[in-house]
Amino acid sequence: MTEPTAPLVEFITSVRSPLLVLGGSGKMGPSLAAMAKRAAALAGVELRVIALSRFSDQAARRWLEERGVETLACDLLDPAHVAALPDADDIIYMAGRKFGTTDNPALTWAMNMLPPEYVCRRFPNARVVALSTGCVYPLIPVEQGGSREEDPLTPIGEYSNACVARERVFEYLATTTGTRVCLIRLNYALDLRYGVLVDIALKVLSGAPIDLTVGYLNAIWQRDANAMIIRALSLAQSPAFPLNLTGPETLSVRAVAQRFGELFRREPIFAGTESPVALLNDSGKAHQLLGLPETSIEQVIRWTANWLEHQGRVLGKPTHYEVADGRY
Ligand SMILES: NC(=O)c1ccc[n+]([C@@H]2O[C@H](COP(=O)([O-])OP(=O)(O)OC[C@H]3O[C@@H](n4cnc5c(N)ncnc54)[C@H](OP(=O)(O)O)[C@@H]3O)[C@@H](O)[C@H]2O)c1
Known part of the structure; x- marks a missing residue:
């Protein structure tokens, strides 16, 4: 799961140290951060990788540190915490909230919308790959094949709409602060432990x-998704660039x-x-790029x-x- 792909080993030499992985302790972040570290070692370059979250899961923190990934506890909902983050030019943004939306929709909207603003204002010169989700699209007729990046974002349900809001805030900030952003609309990462x-x-x-x-x-095997997510730093731009990934x-x-x-x-x-x-x-564009x-x-x-x-x-x-x- 953390073994880097050959294209990632080549690409990692262009990633600036430290690479921040915001929301790096969830289901995807630890294997992505460890993979970035392994890719840098294989390429023979020095790359600090720092995973950040509130670390409600201390086991994830230990697992990361055992693999040479530095960890930093921070609450991305607190602008003071974001202001105190270490300087960085390359960021993978994986933070978000999905489950529990029915019980506390306000927290889901806040968590998905507010940190993108704080992060873009804190890092106007950075390249950011921000995880979004395929559920920003509505359900479509199966014979259509798949939604494309230019299709309308009109899903149903509060979680999906909060994810549209997360994208729109990134999009707005990318044009106002100049932060370069690639929005990854991911459909179902596959791991052996979930998915x-x-x-x-x-x-x-x-x-x-x-x-x-x-x-x-x-769906997509999580190792392949994570390798492509890191390489998508090369696609971060202003205005923000949305990309389906599956x-x-x-x-x-x-x-x-x-x-x-x-x-x-x-x-x-x-x-x-x-x-x-x-x-x-439809991930045709990602497969091309x-x-x-x-x-x-x-x-x-x-x-x-x-x-x-x-x-x-x-x-x-x-x-x-x-x-x-x-x-x-
Ligand atoms: N996994 C998939 O198949 C899939 C599919 C489509 C889209 N995505 C998107 O990809 C991203 C990563 O997926 P995932 O499955 O790894 O998500 P996840 O398991 O929900 O992880 C979310 C991360 O965000 C952190 N976080 C939440 N609130 C925070 C806060 N206030 N401050 C700092 N960190 C906070 C969590 O750590 P703490 O709670 O410890 O802070 C955790 O590290 C998500 O945004 C999700 O929308 C994933």
């Missing part, structure tokens, strides 16, 4: 019904479950039928099946990919 494949596989294993209403999705194929939830069924020698149980719309994004992901979905399915059959650790953080009404 849509883990969600589906666990249901096949336990015999729980698999809801087919949201019957199609896109795998090249539309995955059928039914077909993925059936494949896990074959591997586990268990018949998946389905509920409902596929609706004609789904959350899909950064190349195709190296890892096939079939490979990730096999790894996931093997991991779960051997009681590999899972985070217990379901993606809720089956949510169609935008309520998280």
Whole structure:
């Protein structure tokens, strides 16, 4: 998961030290930060990588430090904390809030909207790759293939709209402060410990019904996504540059479950039928600019099946990919 790709090892020589990873202790940040560190070592360059978050998960902090990544506790909702951050020219912005939106929508809006302003004002000369999400688009007819960067951002639900707001604040600041920004509209990173494949596989294993209403999705192996996210620093610009990031194929939830069924020698149980719309994004532009992901979905399915059959650790953080009404 943290092994750098060859294009990343080449690119890392152009990254300025220190690389800040804001929101670097979540599901993606630790493996991205460790990968940046490994890429620099392989390229023979000195690169300090600093992961920042409130570190509500102390285990993530220890894991990062064991891999040579420096850590700094900060609350990005506090402008004084952002003002005190170390100077940097290159930043990966991964902070955000999704789950718990139904209970506390105000915090979701604040967390997704306010720190982008503080960060851009603090770092007007930086290149920032800011994680957004594919759910800034509405559900679209499956036969359309996927939303493109120029399509309208009219999703349903407070979380998705707060993510549109996060993008708009970055976009506004990129033109006012001059901070160069690349907005990554990511659809489902796949890890062995969480992700849509883990969600589906666990249901096949336990015999729980698999809801087919949201019957199609896109996904990308997290190692490939993280390597491309770091390389997207080269695409950061003012005005901000939005880029979809996911795998090249539309995955059928039914077909993925059936494949896990074959591997586990268990018949998946389905509920409902596929609706004609789904959350899909077309990553053609990213593949043109950064190349195709190296890892096939079939490979990730096999790894996931093997991991779960051997009681590999899972985070217990379901993606809720089956949510169609935008309520998280
Ligand atoms: N994983 C995916 O499949 C996926 C798909 C689409 C989009 N994305 C986007 O990619 C980004 C990274 O994904 P992820 O799955 O790693 O997210 P995550 O697990 O939710 O991690 C969020 C990070 O933000 C930090 N954070 C939250 N509130 C903070 C605050 N007030 N101050 C400082 N740090 C704060 C969290 O650490 P603390 O709570 O300890 O502060 C954590 O490190 C997210 O913005 C998400 O929207 C991810």
